Amino acid sequence: MKKISGYLLSMMLVLASLIVIDIFVLFFICVQKQENYLNTSHIEKVSEKIICADGEYQVDGSVYELLDKTGSFAMIIDDLGSVIWNHNMPSDIPDSYGIKDVASFTRWYLNDYPTYTWTRDDGILVIGHPKGSRWKYCLEINANTMDGMIKFGPYMFFANVLILLLLPFLITRKWMINREKARTEWIAGVSHDIRTPLSIVMGSVEKGSVEEKQCFKIRDLIGNLNTENKLEAGTGKWNNEKINLTSLLREILCDYINTYEDYSFDLQVDEKLENYSIQADVMLIRRMLENIITNSIVHNEKGCEITVTLSDRGKGKAKLVVSDNGQGASEQKIKLLNAKIKNSYLPEHGLGIRVVKQVAKKYKYAVRFSSEENEYFKCEIDM
Amino acid sequence: MVLSDCRILLVDDEKQILEINKKLLSENGFNNVLYALNGEEADKIMEKEQADLVVLDIMMPGVSGLSLYESWKKRGINIPVIFLSARDEETSRLKGLGLGADDYVTKPYTPEELLLRIKAVLRRTYHLTENTVVELGTVRVDLSSGIVKRPDGEVELTAKEFQLFSKLYDNQGKIVSLNALMDTLWPDGSYGLENSLIVHVRRLREKVEEDPSKPEYLQTVRGLGYRLNIRGRK
Numbered sequence: 381m382k383k384i385s386g387y388l389l390s391m392m393l394v395l396a397s398l399i400v401i402d403i404f405v406l407f408f409i410c411v412q413k414q415e416n417y418l419n420t421s422h423i424e425k426v427s428e429k430i431i432c433a434d435g436e437y438q439v440d441g442s443v444y445e446l447l448d449k450t451g452s453f454a455m456i457i458d459d460l461g462s463v464i465w466n467h468n469m470p471s472d473i474p475d476s477y478g479i480k481d482v483a484s485f486t487r488w489y490l491n492d493y494p495t496y497t498w499t500r501d502d503g504i505l506v507i508g509h510p511k512g513s514r515w516k517y518c519l520e521i522n523a524n525t526m527d528g529m530i531k532f533g534p535y536m537f538f539a540n541v542l543i544l545l546l547l548p549f550l551i552t553r554k555w556m557i558n559r560e561k562a563r564t565e566w567i568a569g570v571s572h573d574i575r576t577p578l579s580i581v582m583g584s585v586e587k588g589s590v591e592e593k594q595c596f597k598i599r600d601l602i603g604n605l606n607t608e609n610k611l612e613a614g615t616g617k618w619n620n621e622k623i624n625l626t627s628l629l630r631e632i633l634c635d636y637i638n639t640y641e642d643y644s645f646d647l648q649v650d651e652k653l654e655n656y657s658i659q660a661d662v663m664l665i666r667r668m669l670e671n672i673i674t675n676s677i678v679h680n681e682k683g684c685e686i687t688v689t690l691s692d693r694g695k696g697k698a699k700l701v702v703s704d705n706g707q708g709a710s711e712q713k714i715k716l717l718n719a720k721i722k723n724s725y726l727p728e729h730g731l732g733i734r735v736v737k738q739v740a741k742k743y744k745y746a747v748r749f750s751s752e753e754n755e756y757f758k759c760e761i762d763m
Numbered sequence: 764m765v766l767s768d769c770r771i772l773l774v775d776d777e778k779q780i781l782e783i784n785k786k787l788l789s790e791n792g793f794n795n796v797l798y799a800l801n802g803e804e805a806d807k808i809m810e811k812e813q814a815d816l817v818v819l820d821i822m823m824p825g826v827s828g829l830s831l832y833e834s835w836k837k838r839g840i841n842i843p844v845i846f847l848s849a850r851d852e853e854t855s856r857l858k859g860l861g862l863g864a865d866d867y868v869t870k871p872y873t874p875e876e877l878l879l880r881i882k883a884v885l886r887r888t889y890h891l892t893e894n895t896v897v898e899l900g901t902v903r904v905d906l907s908s909g910i911v912k913r914p915d916g917e918v919e920l921t922a923k924e925f926q927l928f929s930k931l932y933d934n935q936g937k938i939v940s941l942n943a944l945m946d947t948l949w950p951d952g953s954y955g956l957e958n959s960l961i962v963h964v965r966r967l968r969e970k971v972e973e974d975p976s977k978p979e980y981l982q983t984v985r986g987l988g989y990r991l992n993i994r995g996r997k
Binding site: 568583584587630631633637663 | 777779780783784787822847849850851870871872873874875937938939940941942943984986987988
């Protein structure tokens with residue numbers, strides 16, 4: 381499931397970046413030039429700066445500056461339709477207008493010049509901008525529709541954003557889950573196909589022989605592969621049962637003593653922990669413990685002493701230590717073992733220890749490896 | 764009737780597995796062995812001559828082992844079955860059916876494991892014995908009658924002592940964990956019965972050891988369990 385959330389997080393970041401870029405492009409690049417032109421909300425202020433006193437027009441310098449800067453023109457038309465004042469008037473603009481002309485350019489354009497009007501005591505102030513500088517469109521919407529849009533518009537917008545983010549999330553999640561399930565099934569199927577012929581081989585080899593031990597190795601590898609995949613993909617169905625840890629340790633050690641004659645095994649359990657139990661899937665815990673012990677066997681072909689200790693660490697918790705007096709491991713190797721599991725990274729060796737770390741992670745046990753070359757190798761688990 | 768008189772039906776679609784298991788049983792005194800390559804054949808055999816125990820592969824073409832088992836139960840055929848399971852999911856499902864650890868073997872398995880399961884299930888179901896006499900020095904333990912012949916006379920093993928000795932004998936030379944022994948004696952729940960087990964072991968030693976204070980054959984493995992070493996202390 382970690383893999384799924386990793387992909388989904390990347391996808392959501394891409395979507396969020398896309399939205400931010402869109403907003404940036406729209407509002408900071410496309411919209412930035414609009415400040416240069418006057419629109420309906422500014423024309424009133426401009427009109428206030430054009431004063432008619434005793435038939436003479438006094439115009440604030442800033443108005444001329446603004447009009448000149450933007451290449452715009454301005455005129456005042458009196459009630460009879462004549463132009464009584466103007467500035468920067470283009471040659472193709474008439475100097476008198478009828479009522480129909482005024483009605484038209486108030487809404488649209490005057491000879492393709494986008495125009496804005498403001499009524500005054502002395503007539504109508506008209507400001508015209510350069511051709512092609514503004515796009516004017518008169519929107520007509522039913523008032524109820526408009527009310528509805530204003531009321532529900534924001535909700536619609538947020539709903540769209542939510543759907544935009546959630547839909548790909550849900551689709552990808554479903555696709556990923558199906559893919560992981562298919563992978564788990566495939567591995568389980570292959571494992572099943574290997575197990576039957578392996579049974580035939582185990583039924584034919586000599587008890588205690590090298591061949592039998594190799595069969596056990598293959599059996600453990602198949603088991604670890606299945607378990608690793610299910611834990612990694614989150615597709616395993618695990619039980620939650622009460623496990624007497626001391627009993628389980630005894631069973632496991634008996635099996636090892638009965639199988640591996642070149643190794644000596646010792647179990648030391650704190651008296652207080654005789655009935656110590658944990659809640660977990662017994663198959664997972666068994667696999668975790670067996671992998672640690674097998675690790676000691678695999679790395680010490682000539683034999684060694686393996687000690688398993690279960691001690692009390694207070695507050696109803698226990699500490700399990702599996703150690704051997706074999707060849708140990710290098711500092712570099714211990715560093716690697718103590719590193720966190722990297723998702724989607726399967727090491728060339730060490731599948732067994734990877735499963736140990738996965739199981740410990742699942743049940744929130746702390747695992748620590750330590751060693752001294754040619755002295756000891758130790759694995760401590762706080763349970 | 765002893766264990767080896769039981770009729771065992773082996774059901775598996777892999778012919779080689781059938782051959783290996785048949786050979787295993789024959790080498791251990793079981794001469795009444797039937798086999799089937801699929802569920803339909805097994806069903807026909809069960810209708811004609813009912814087996815005492817079935818070793819049943821789960822994954823088979825056509826009728827699966829689990830479907831066959833369920834159909835037998837519905838028809839009132841309550842024969843003990845040991846399942847051969849190759850997938851973890853199958854094992855979970857078996858546990859879900861309330862089956863115990865003796866009732867299934869996960870592939871791949873050693874022949875020994877299967878034989879132990881077969882004997883354990885037959886003993887549990889039919890309370891049978893083996894036609895074997897175990898010699899421990901001057902002491903002879905007759906597994907068909909539970910009688911122990913000692914130089915100083917004869918004694919009879921109690922039911923619990925007999926179960927204990929049989930379990931250890933089946934695993935002779937190997938350590939049997941305390942819990943495995945407790946499960947054998949008290950299958951319904953064995954927590955907290957370690958002291959009772961120790962008492963039974965002590966009483967068993969008094970009957971089968973020449974010198975119970977220095978056990979030579981029924982050995983204690985500290986902290987783990989017990990071992991029956993019929994060749995005596997190494």
